Amino acid sequence: MSEQEVKEQRAVTGHVISDKMEKTRTVLIERRVRHPLYGKYMRRSTKLHVHDEGNESRKGDKVLIKECRPMSRTKTFRLLKVLERAPE
Numbered sequence: 001m002s003e004q005e006v007k008e009q010r011a012v013t014g015h016v017i018s019d020k021m022e023k024t025r026t027v028l029i030e031r032r033v034r035h036p037l038y039g040k041y042m043r044r045s046t047k048l049h050v051h052d053e054g055n056e057s058r059k060g061d062k063v064l065i066k067e068c069r070p071m072s073r074t075k076t077f078r079l080l081k082v083l084e085r086a087p088e
Contacts, residue, residue, distance in 0.1 A: 010067045013083060014048070019059045024075060025050045027065060051078040060086025 018026035029046045049072075050065050057063050062084035065077045 011064060011080065013062060013064050016057050016059055016061045016063055016086075017047070019055075019057065023052055023055060025052045025057055025063070025079065027063060027077075048077050049075045051075050053079075057082050058086060 012029055014027040014029040016025050017028045027048050027050050029048060031044055031046075032041045033044050034041055048065070050063070051068070051071050057079060061082050063082050064080045066080050067076060068078045070076050071078075
């Protein structure tokens with residue numbers, strides 16, 4: 001069994017915030033984390049570049065993405081499917 005088969009790949013959902021590049025989307029991932037001292041929940045976000053081979057997603061869409069091998073310096077995720085379309 002290879003190392004890639006052993007390592008579980010991460011799948012997350014997020015919203016497309018930019019579709020200006022060819023075959024690449026910028027996706028915003030939001031999560032809630034608890035403050036270590038005060039216990040209040042805070043929103044934290046991460047922007048990821050995602051490979052979209054068919055240019056099927058648009059700005060505002062909710063998408064499911066999965067970790068993959070590095071495709072460029074900043075792209076290490078690929079689009080699995082569009083969960084919700086943005087209203088036009």
